[in-house]
Amino acid sequence: MWKIGACLAACAVLRGLNIYGDPHLWTTRPDALRSLFAILDVEKYPPSLDYLLATLGLAMMLIPALGRLPAAVREVLQVFGRAPLFFYLLHFYLIHLLVVIAFYAQGFPNSKIVTSDSPFFFRPSEFGYSLGIVYLIWLFVVIVLYPLCKKYDQYKTANVKHKWWLSYL
Secondary structure (H helix, E strand, O other): OOOOOHHHHHHHHHHHHHOOOOOOOOOOOHHHHHHHHHOOOOOOOOOHHHHHHHHHHHHHHHHHHHHHHOHHHHHHHHHHHHHHHHHHHHHHHHHHHHHHHHHHHOOOHHHOOOOOOOOOOOOOOOOOHHHHHHHHHHHHHHHHHHHHHHHHHHHHOOOOOOOOOHHOO
């Protein structure tokens, strides 16, 4: 338990001193809330020490709480936890397929597939959704991929002794 506090305390001290731990130093903002957000704004890529301390500390705090979840919820989370790379790879393809479908459903012509203002295909500047819709799409992706991840987890569990490479997926 002391490791959790040590991680979060070290993160707070390093971020508060503002001299090491993250490549971008934080600055005070006009109000307290924005200053707090500036302190919490740590770099994920490349992972800064502050980012690692904060995320590992919070993850260690959540582990005991996750153990107290109802069995059905834990089982769903464990399926994703036993097939993380499989889910990660599949979700890219599914999301890109959904983007193409949404692009054409909104009536964009083929001439808008590649635009000068966006480095991505099927992403003209006027394309997009509200945050609420994005969360619904995220939920849809998770629900659609769950049975595939569960099937893969069953296959992996049954075959990992004979196919060593499955342990990496």
